[in-house]
Amino acid sequence: MWEERDSRVPRQGRRTAGKPRVIIIGAGIGGLSTGCYAQMSGAETRIFERHVLPGGCCTAWSRQDYVFDYCIEWLTGTGRNNDASRVWRELGALDGKTIANFEMFNTVTDEDGRSVTFYNDPDRLEAHLLEISPGDARPIRAFCRDLRRFTRINLYPFLTPGPLQSPRERAAALRVVLPSFALLWRTAVTRMESFCDRFEDPLLRRAFPFIFFQDHEVFPLLPYLFNMASAFHLNAGFPQGGSLGLARSVEERYTELGGRVDYRARVERVLVEDDRAIGVELRGGERHFADHVVSACDGVTTIDGLLGGRYTSPKIDKLFTEMMSRPDVLYPGVVSAFVGLNEELDPAARHSTTYLLSDEDSAALPGVLQNSLVVQVRSRYSDGFAPPGKSVMHCTYFSDYDSWKQLRRTDRKAYRARKQEVADFIRAFLERQYPGIGRAIEVMDVASPTTTERYTGVRGGSILGWKSFTPADDVITGLINKDRMRLPGLDGFSMAGQWFGGGSLIRAAASGRFVTQYLCKELGLDFRAWERGGTTPWHPDKLGKLPQLETHRVR
Structure with missing residues (x-):
């Protein structure tokens, strides 16, 4: 059983009897992966997650009967006979699922057609x-x-x-x-x-x-x-169930292995005694103790929030202070507009198109950074995203976080009006590309970078995190290979997830595998991993109950 001690009770000893216990902060892909591998290797783990769903940014939400899938555009490792595929199959992420593979990556269309x-x-x-x-x-x-x-x-x-x-x-x-x-x-x-x-x-x-x-x-x-x-x-396809489906499958694997996830459980700080992490304190004061703590949540939250900035280094400062403000290193936030259509679109239509916008369109689309708009027919990616006979489109673009954050902080009415501008632009733009489509639109939803930050905790709404092939790569490689995913001066604490393992879902999943292998060395465990091999067909009901993010909807 897990200890839930009052803060007045001192911590006794450095190891508990029986299986070593590991607390994991965050049920994103990195946290769930860490939990799965630690359970397979003989540890007893527990994940604390602030949200009501697993996956972090690898998520979805609903409007009416539509599922708005937020994260995956392609997933490295959907094939066979490679190490990326092995990771996903060890985590049970693809068990029982069909994979949608497209003959093209993308179509790009300019202003002249x-x-x-x-x-x-x-x-x-x-x-x-x-x-x-x-x-x-x-x-x-x-x-x-x-x-x-x-x-x-x-x-x-x-x-x-x-x-x-x-x-x-x-x-x-x-x-x-x-x-x-x-x-x-x-x-x-x-x-x-x-x-x-x-x-x-x-x-x-x-x-x-x-x-x-x-x-x-x-x-x-x-x-x-x-x-x-x-x-x-066929090793970069789209798994049935999409983003939340992937997270739910890994969650199922984790709980089958004996792990436990506590939702609506926000960690406020990591408990430290004699420069060793000994547990966590939740909002409300409840404390939980373990032999090791792994943070798989937002990087700045981990370093400055949970640990109060006490354990850092020039390398960590460079990553989470200097580089966080560099657009050449950190991905911008994303605006997503989902459109539910009361009709089936032509199956011959491109599944994904990037439209290069004219100066006039760019000026009309709030906060657009690259004068471009991506339009994807998401209902072609997986069953269950739209009711029978209907379709879902996802329209997205890179956008600056600061302007959205400032507007939401100072003028909620203006913030909602700006989201309505996005919806109005998308409706008019789609009508130009697909004449008559406006009559079929029955629901729209717009998520800004601040929406992403509020519901997932990811800094600046940057769902992609660090850009690859930048100085951040060298720092992260050093964190993994030299620092072994630890912080200087702090024992009993490790880090996983996209902020410490690099962007992309496969790297987040691999970070859980990496950190567990280091962890096993400390805890005296033999690292073990095997494929789940489940064959029960996946079904959209496995998504569970989905939240509806905003009270105020666009028209």
């Missing part, structure tokens, strides 16, 4: 691009040639942190990396921005950075080629 589709098949992509712009044959063939090379690489390093890798694991990685080292190095140092300068056609020059729906700005060629090659091998 010209479009380019980024097919995953390099041969089809090359033929399509050459048809659009024969004069750009040289960069087109170079990109597609590299894409073919990436389809022959099977490298997903998500099983073991570097310091704990066995000689066999290191040798296996080298066998993959060494033959492709020149390719990996060249595509890692070639910025997409500079590559696009080679194109003569203005559409291709503008469209390539939007392969991943929105421009990631600092990315080199490597992640584009890597993920398109993954999609070509």
Whole structure:
């Protein structure tokens, strides 16, 4: 049984009898993953989560009978025979689920209606691009040639942190990396921005950075080629049930292993005695003690809030003070507008399109950062997102957090009016792209970056966190490999999740695997992991009861 002690009772000893006990703060993917692996390895764990749902930003909500899926656009590891897939199957995330795989990543359409589709098949992509712009044959063939090379690489390093890798694991990685080292190095140092300068056609020059729906700005060629090659091998699909479905499946795996999640349980501080974490205190004063505490929640909340800024280092300060204010390192917030339609859309329509906006449209869309709007037909991604005969669209764009936060803080009426402006723009824009669609719209919902922060706790509404291929990568690599996901001067405490393991769901899940392997070394446990292997078909009822986020709705 777990201890629930009054604050007047002193902590006795450093280890409890029986299984070592681990408290995990946050039931996002990183926290749930940590719980699963710790349970498999013989620890007794308990997760405290402030929200009513698992998943953190990997979530969904409802309006009427529609499900508005918020997070996943593609998931690395939906295939077989690779380490990313192994992580998800150990966590039970894909058990019993179908996977939606699309033949293209995205379509990009400019203001004049010209479009380019980024097919995953390099041969089809090359033929399509050459048809659009024969004069750009040289960069087109170079990109597609590299894409073919990436389809022959099977490298997903998500099983073991570097310091704990066995000689066999290191040798296996080298066998993959060494033959492709020149390719990996060249595509890692070639910025997409500079590559696009080679194109003569203005559409291709503008469209390539939007392969991943929105421009990631600092990315080199490597992640584009890597993920398109993954999609070509059906290893970057969309799992049935979507974002919340993924979180629910991992939650189910966790509780089957004997873990416990306490919802509506907000941790206010980590209890520390003699520079060792010994437990947590919840809002309201209730205290819980354990042999080890893992924080898998927001980074700034962890460092400055739960620990009061007492345990830090130049590395931590750089990450959560300096880099938090750098737009070249931290992803901006996102505005999401969901549209429920009382009709089925043409199944031949593109599942995802990025529209490059005119100056006039950009001026009319509140807070838009990249003069672009992503429109996805989400009801094509999974069953259960819309009632039979109906559809759901998700319209999203990068937006600045500060203006939304300031408006909500100072003038709620103006804040709601701004969200209504987004809804009005989306309605009019969709009507231009799909004439007559306005008559079918029966529900709309708009979530701003402050909505994300309020309901998930993620700083600045940045659901993607740190940008890859930036200085943040080096700091995070140091946290994982050198600091072993710990803070200087504090024993009995570790960190997991996207803020300490890097952005993307697979990296958040891998962070739970990594931190548990380090944890097992401290607690004297043998790290163990195995695939769940469940075959019971997944059903939308497994989503459970979904919240409805806002009282004030857009029209």
